[in-house]
Amino acid sequence: MATAKSTRAQQTLPAASPKFDLVGGVREAGIAALIALVLAIPLLSERTVQEAGGLVLVSRWWLAFAAAGIVFAGRLALNLLQQSGRDARDGLSAVIGRNTAWLGDTSRFLAPGMLIFAVILPIFPFSDRYIMDLSVLVLTYVMLGWGLNIVVGLAGLLDLGYVAFYAVGAYAYAIIAVHFDLSFWVCMPIAGAMAALWGIILGFPVLRLRGDYLAIVTLAFGEIIRIVLLNWTDLTNGPNGISGIPRPTFFGLEFKAIGDNTFADFFGLTYSPLQRIVFLYYVILMLALLTCVVTIRLRRLPVGRAWEALREDEIACRSLGINTTNTKLTAFAIGAMFGGIAGSFFATRQGFISPESFTFIESAIILAIVVLGGLGSQVGVAIAAVVLIGGFELFRELELYRMLIFGLAMVLIMVWRPRGLIATRTPSVVLKDRKAIGADLVGEGR
Amino acid sequence: MGATWDADPILDVEHLTMRFGGLTAVDDLSFVAGRNEITALIGPNGAGKTTVFNCITGFYKPSEGRLSVRHGRGDAKEGADRLARLTMSGRRHRGRGEDAVFLLERMPENEVTAKARVARTFQNIRLFAGMTVLENLLTAQHNSLMRASGFTVGGILGLPSYYRAQAQAIEFSRQWLERIDLVDRADDAAGELPYGDQRRLEIARAMCTKPVLLCLDEPAAGLNPRESAQLNTLLRSIRDDGASILLIEHDMAVVMGISDHIVVLDYGQKISDGTPEAVREDPAVIAAYLGIADDDNAVAQGATR
Structure with a gap:
């Protein structure tokens, strides 16, 4: 933790100098505003409107002046900030750096805190149906993020087609459950195994690829799976999807209002649809935690160290007698397995799946969660999933603008914390004392 | 010759040839590295030393030649028989423990380390x-x-x-x-x-x-004289613990100081092979190093000392 403290000390802002060159700043801002005005007049000041007599020009001069005014104020603020003894970018960077440095520092307490909060969330009074549904969604992405973290964060293999395994898991569960009438708990491991198998099938052809080439092939793989699901109508029912997927049961007790063996009956409760959602919440929480615990354990095993070594330097790995083929395939298989299990949960929660749920944007979101959270960091990935998916829902009223905000937030984080929220690496084994390893030393894989 | 390395080789390089397109980087090279000895592979820049290393450690597949490693001392003749049988068989290795023989040119790099127990370091760390x-x-x-x-x-x-x-x-x-x-x-x-x-x-x-054989690619590059001396001590102690060492080195103080056996390469061919004393006085070696100021000085100094 020593490194984190020293960086924090460096990031303390220098005292602002009291004198500003106000005149110079205003002049410079004025010039910028003038340029903005010149640009804004043709772009903003006129607009064509369709009216009864044809197209009519509507004048909107105020818009151009408003744009110039905004540029003036912004430029002036930037100037003043720069003059106060620091570069605005560094200043902002320091502010953000300072405000997120605690993430690494306190992640030891953060993780148990988040876990306890997650466990007791359903008993809070504000946990209505909307909150619980959202939490289930967030946890699904946490699990997917942790699964992909094995491939991208630990083994350093850039996988843009992770959604393929999510789809394989979902369809494997749906098809087996619908055709063979097996329960969720039986099908889930099968779905995981199927996804792992597909992970290996994808792994073989891409063994020799690195970086951009690997990304392109995995991207194509994701699309292939989706298009096969779309066109193999006999098996997958094509674009119509599969409906009537059985819901999970609590040791055989169903979550229904009426019936023989219902959960509410057995425990003498009055039926409420919330019971099923809370149950789903705990199921996905448990699955996500399983992913996390297994990943943490794997990191401390030789296979996990070999993944990280592979990310750092593949040639050195081979010179030490490590079979990089097997190492890569296990990373793909285990990552895919968790994706498949998450997929089977998705299918059972929705009760209906179609290829539309498994488009490239899903892969992109999962990858964004991993990259924003910090490659290889479990807590970082969880925070990023909450922020991204939760934030996405929070700004739902803003409609399309939320994509803008989303993009802007991504750009800002990548500028100021290019290695993600928690960029430091914790050693998997220690001789004397545990020290975090700075992000600049840790390889990103290629 | 009757040298110690011929009597009990750990690594036997025979007719090693490596071509890259039209360029022959290593041309019909044969040498042995003795068990429990430090063997140095030296030569001017571009002589093909690192290519030889990459062939031995499985990173390159040689165009021609046989690279064999024997784990046990054993009888030289019996070892040769076993090697001949292995070469005919098409397998990569034969026998266990002391009897084990390996053909490195048939193995991928990770097996060279994992099975034949030949480890390496890199020129750029x-x-x-x-x-x-x-x-x-x-x-x-x-x-x-x-x-x-x-x-x-x-x-x-x-x-x-x-x-x-x-x-x-x-x-x-x-x-x-x-x-x-x-x-x-x-x-x-x-x-x-x-x-x-x-x-x-x-x-x-x-x-x-x-490993039984440690291959070091310029271990002294970039070291100061004190670190270089520490390195010599470390390499000697590794040899004294029973491992054999094959090293590429430009630093003549290291090479002359610790090697038991030196093989000199130039343009992919062996120009000299022997003890440090013999190599130092070999006219072919002195000729090969002429015009390359640093190494020439080092060899010349060694020769006149």
Whole structure:
């Protein structure tokens, strides 16, 4: 933790100098505003409107002046900030750096805190149906993020087609459950195994690829799976999807209002649809935690160290007698397995799946969660999933603008914390004392 | 010749040829590295030394030639018979323990280290920079730890046998850290170490694979005289512990100081082979080094001393 403290000390802002060159700043801002005005007049000041007599020009001069005014104020603020003894970018960077440095520092307490909060969330009074549904969604992405973290964060293999395994898991569960009438708990491991198998099938052809080439092939793989699901109508029912997927049961007790063996009956409760959602919440929480615990354990095993070594330097790995083929395939298989299990949960929660749920944007979101959270960091990935998916829902009223905000937030984080929220690496084994390893030393894989 | 290395070779390079398109980097090279000896491979820049190394360690597939490693001393004739049978068989290795013979040109690089137990270092250091010094050494013991963890299954379940094996591996690493004087930095990232320490760490990491033959590609490059002397001591102690060493080196102080046997390459061909004394006075060697100021001086100084 020593490194984190020293960086924090460096990031303390220098005292602002009291004198500003106000005149110079205003002049410079004025010039910028003038340029903005010149640009804004043709772009903003006129607009064509369709009216009864044809197209009519509507004048909107105020818009151009408003744009110039905004540029003036912004430029002036930037100037003043720069003059106060620091570069605005560094200043902002320091502010953000300072405000997120605690993430690494306190992640030891953060993780148990988040876990306890997650466990007791359903008993809070504000946990209505909307909150619980959202939490289930967030946890699904946490699990997917942790699964992909094995491939991208630990083994350093850039996988843009992770959604393929999510789809394989979902369809494997749906098809087996619908055709063979097996329960969720039986099908889930099968779905995981199927996804792992597909992970290996994808792994073989891409063994020799690195970086951009690997990304392109995995991207194509994701699309292939989706298009096969779309066109193999006999098996997958094509674009119509599969409906009537059985819901999970609590040791055989169903979550229904009426019936023989219902959960509410057995425990003498009055039926409420919330019971099923809370149950789903705990199921996905448990699955996500399983992913996390297994990943943490794997990191401390030789296979996990070999993944990280592979990310750092593949040639050195081979010179030490490590079979990089097997190492890569296990990373793909285990990552895919968790994706498949998450997929089977998705299918059972929705009760209906179609290829539309498994488009490239899903892969992109999962990858964004991993990259924003910090490659290889479990807590970082969880925070990023909450922020991204939760934030996405929070700004739902803003409609399309939320994509803008989303993009802007991504750009800002990548500028100021290019290695993600928690960029430091914790050693998997220690001789004397545990020290975090700075992000600049840790390889990103290629 | 009757030299010690001919009597009991650990590595036998026969007619090694490596072509890259029209360029013949190594041309019909034959030499042996003796068991429990330090063999140096020297030569002017571009002579093909690193290519030979890459062929031996499996990173290149040689165009022609046989590269054999024998683990046991055994009878020379019996060893030769076994090798001939292995060559005919199309297999990669034969026998176990002391009897084992390996054909390196048939093996991928990871098997060269894992099975034939030939480890290497690199000219430009290739440590796992973002992993700690200790993690670097544990990664080198991957194969034995992998077996101990029941190929991960036992490790996931937390079987005690794995934790015992890991404790042993950490202890083995700690002993190596003591030898290279880096125990206090065991939990620092390898990338944070000074250059000289990184060189020593890379050697220790290669030794953690428990090799019978250690191949070092310019281990003294970039070291100051004091570090260079430390390196000599370390390499001698490795040899005295029973391993054999093959090294490429430009630093003549290191080469002349510690080698038992020197092979000189020029334009991919062997121009001299013998003890340091013999090589130093070989006119062919002096001629090859003429015009390359640094090395020439070093050889000339050695010759007149």
